[in-house]
Amino acid sequence: MGKLQIHDLSQSFTRDDGSELTVLDHLNIEVQDKEFVCILGSSGCGKTTLLRLIAGLDTARSGTILLDGEEMKGPSSKVGFVFQEYSLFPWRSVIDNVVFGLEMKGIGKDERYRIAERYLELVNLTQFRANYPAELSGGMRQRVAVARALALDPVLLLMDEPFGALDAQTRNMLQIELLEIWEKTKKTIIFITHSVDEAVFLSDRIIVLTPRPGCLCHIVPINLPRPRDRTSTEFAQVRRHVLDLINQKCSIQ
Amino acid sequence: MANPLRKHKDRWFGALAIVLALALWECYAALVVKNSFLLPAPLDVTSAFLELLQKGILLQDFQVSMIHFAIGLGLALVVGIPVGIAIGWNRKINAFLDPLIELLRPIPPLAWIPFAIIWFGLTTISAGFVIFVGAVFPILINTYTGFRSVPRVFVEAGKMLGCTKNRDLIRYIAFPSALPSVVSGIRVATGVAWMCLVAAELFGVSNSGLGKNLWFYYNLHRMDCVVVYMILLGLIGLVIDMVFRYIIDRYFLKWQTGEVA
Numbered sequence A: 001m002g003k004l005q006i007h008d009l010s011q012s013f014t015r016d017d018g019s020e021l022t023v024l025d026h027l028n029i030e031v032q033d034k035e036f037v038c039i040l041g042s043s044g045c046g047k048t049t050l051l052r053l054i055a056g057l058d059t060a061r062s063g064t065i066l067l068d069g070e071e072m073k074g075p076s077s078k079v080g081f082v083f084q085e086y087s088l089f090p091w092r093s094v095i096d097n098v099v100f101g102l103e104m105k106g107i108g109k110d111e112r113y114r115i116a117e118r119y120l121e122l123v124n125l126t127q128f129r130a131n132y133p134a135e136l137s138g139g140m141r142q143r144v145a146v147a148r149a150l151a152l153d154p155v156l157l158l159m160d161e162p163f164g165a166l167d168a169q170t171r172n173m174l175q176i177e178l179l180e181i182w183e184k185t186k187k188t189i190i191f192i193t194h195s196v197d198e199a200v201f202l203s204d205r206i207i208v209l210t211p212r213p214g215c216l217c218h219i220v221p222i223n224l225p226r227p228r229d230r231t232s233t234e235f236a237q238v239r240r241h242v243l244d245l246i247n248q249k250c251s252i253q
Numbered sequence B: 001m002a003n004p005l006r007k008h009k010d011r012w013f014g015a016l017a018i019v020l021a022l023a024l025w026e027c028y029a030a031l032v033v034k035n036s037f038l039l040p041a042p043l044d045v046t047s048a049f050l051e052l053l054q055k056g057i058l059l060q061d062f063q064v065s066m067i068h069f070a071i072g073l074g075l076a077l078v079v080g081i082p083v084g085i086a087i088g089w090n091r092k093i094n095a096f097l098d099p100l101i102e103l104l105r106p107i108p109p110l111a112w113i114p115f116a117i118i119w120f121g122l123t124t125i126s127a128g129f130v131i132f133v134g135a136v137f138p139i140l141i142n143t144y145t146g147f148r149s150v151p152r153v154f155v156e157a158g159k160m161l162g163c164t165k166n167r168d169l170i171r172y173i174a175f176p177s178a179l180p181s182v183v184s185g186i187r188v189a190t191g192v193a194w195m196c197l198v199a200a201e202l203f204g205v206s207n208s209g210l211g212k213n214l215w216f217y218y219n220l221h222r223m224d225c226v227v228v229y230m231i232l233l234g235l236i237g238l239v240i241d242m243v244f245r246y247i248i249d250r251y252f253l254k255w256q257t258g259e260v261a
């Protein structure tokens, strides 16, 4: 299970001069179990802020977040997180990074390495098991981060622009790989991105946020069958539609 | 980049400089100065070395000095690392202890010698204490800096993976992340400790040891023996530092490439 309900979520930060900066304003979102949702919005509109609240890394000013009907209080092993920046532990080898969560859970040594190997295989990095993160390319690091998050078998996977720092080609490859993983593991995924192309390629539904303060601007269901072809006319049409929505409705009035 | 063969050649080239310096020293001492009190020649020093070795003094001095060193450095580790962790991890403890540490830190370790003698007498503890004062601050400060600069994303990644208690976060995330900084602090501390060791022994904080007998033979005007002690102190210091460099290269370089250098 992995159904997420967000009610009336608001978040604000106190600036140095004492004034309040409202980042999220009464946001309501519902994400179904096993759904792949992309959140699209311009830089600084509060995407990371939203994801951190869902993950329980920060506490909201007001509103509730329910995962399968239970209120989230602090980080939970039901939720996996892939960070925007590189987050692998540089002092641990690839396999020891993937094993980390299982180790914390107190799972026996043989068992946890067996599980970790399986997830490393899922992201096609078995041959790099003994390498250190410093020896991997950016794309490989993010794939290990995905494996590390999945190893605890969370119901919900949060991904904060995981491929943002990568070149277009690597990015396309990882998108295909991520969809395969999603088909195999059937998690609920919330994926943040700047890129309309990426959002249309990946998601069941796109949630567009307005520039600060971020509130729900539009929800676009993507009904294209998978695997999707980026060069097809249907794909281009949907993309244009989303772009138009962003330009017309979601810009600052 | 330098290939191994080239590195090997460079090493021989460096050894040549040492041999040349020795030869120059021998000639200058034997032909120009001609006074083994002002400048003992390498051959005099060698025979003094053999004489001291035969008497068994050197081995005993070495043992005593290493005990002083171990007490001082051990105590510095036992105090410096936990306190460094505490002030690096907890803002409140930092606010509480920082002014005190900043007041004590600039006092040169040797300025503690009078109190070391009064409190502990002419004992190994006394010499160890002076060494401790010298070694504790580099360890403490580097541990603190290491903990301060743990990237937030590591801590948060840890939390998302079920590492939520403070104790676990320190043990599994912050400490390994800070370890290179801690180790380089310890390396600096060994250098300082070595200097404090000679000074402490020399000022009579203990009644034997390499520094102590260096001074003893100066009083006997046996300058050839003094040089033996100088060289030994240098060599032992070098070995200690090499051990640290080895540890750093062996254990930290493989995950640090790209971050430093």
Ligand SMILES: Nc1ncnc2c1ncn2[C@@H]1O[C@H](COP(=O)(O)OP(=O)(O)OP(=O)(O)O)[C@@H](O)[C@H]1O
Pocket: A013, A014, A021, A023, A041, A042, A043, A044, A045, A046, A047, A048, A049, A050
């Ligand atoms: N801890 C904080 N304290 C103060 N302001 C913050 C804090 N975190 C975020 N903000 C502010 O909230 C706003 C939204 O930040 P957020 O990181 O959520 O943006 P984002 O949508 O993820 O942007 P990007 O696409 O560039 O990653 C920014 O203006 C930022 O300055």
Ligand SMILES: [Mg+2]
Pocket: A047, A048, A049, A084, A160
């Ligand atoms: Mg962001």
